[in-house]
Amino acid sequence: MSLRLGDIAPDFTQDSTDGPINFHEWAGDNWIILFSHPKDFTPVCTTELGEVSRLKPEFEKRNAKAIGLSVDPVDDHRAWAGDIQETQGHGLNFPLLADGDRKVSDLYDMIHPNANDSLTVRSVFIIDPNKKIRLTITYPASTGRNFPEILRVIDSLQLTDDYKVATPVNWTDGGDCIIVPAVTNEQAKEMFPGGWDEKKPYLRMVKQPNKP
Numbered sequence: 001m002s003l004r005l006g007d008i009a010p011d012f013t014q015d016s017t018d019g020p021i022n023f024h025e026w027a028g029d030n031w032i033i034l035f036s037h038p039k040d041f042t043p044v045c046t047t048e049l050g051e052v053s054r055l056k057p058e059f060e061k062r063n064a065k066a067i068g069l070s071v072d073p074v075d076d077h078r079a080w081a082g083d084i085q086e087t088q089g090h091g092l093n094f095p096l097l098a099d100g101d102r103k104v105s106d107l108y109d110m111i112h113p114n115a116n117d118s119l120t121v122r123s124v125f126i127i128d129p130n131k132k133i134r135l136t137i138t139y140p141a142s143t144g145r146n147f148p149e150i151l152r153v154i155d156s157l158q159l160t161d162d163y164k165v166a167t168p169v170n171w172t173d174g175g176d177c178i179i180v181p182a183v184t185n186e187q188a189k190e191m192f193p194g195g196w197d198e199k200k201p202y203l204r205m206v207k208q209p210n211k212p
């Protein structure tokens with residue numbers, strides 16, 4: 001059965017470029033981006049891993065860490081890291097799991113046999129500090145992911161957790177937010193003293209709470 005939003009992310013121990021990793025222990029109280037790529041030494045994957053390395057400071061600002069995975073061996077991951085540095089200008093700065101026995105791929109349903117029966121698809125899981133799965137996305141092998149979108153989702157989730165606001169279509173950082181329906185107007189007066197724009201009783205727009 002596939003994993004769903006709100007499920008606890010399954011724990012595992014697997015080898016990686018940083019040595020054996022126990023996932024829950026490694027995750028600690030961080031937000032985690034767990035993502036699979038199909039294969040080392042392939043072009044789209046090379047660009048993705050360079051991008052995730054480039055974005056490390058952005059993950060850190062959000063108390064988030066990335067961890068990648070493919071079924072290739074650790075030695076291949078390490079050898080490929082040189083190409084990533086050379087071609088993308090950013091060396092691998094996060095662990096890559098070596099899931100040759102498919103332990104993690106099977107747990108997280110990352111191999112979709114009707115797409116490819118031996119390689120992982122481009123899965124993404126955002127996992128919160130309580131180890132709950134908060135987002136899943138699956139991309140085909142031929143489409144490189146948009147990692148700024150992953151950061152945008154983390155920002156949105158953190159706003160919801162911290163301030164009880166949701167984010168509207170195409171929201172980006174600094175844009176107006178929506179007071180979640182579970183918050184009554186009485187509660188909202190306390191929580192949003194600057195007020196809000198009530199377009200409908202269920203559509204209450206408010207300035208992004210963590211911005212001046």
Ligand code: BEZ
Binds near residue numbers: 039042046142
């Ligand atoms: C790539 O990363 O370029 C790739 C990997 C597997 C299949 C297709 C493309």
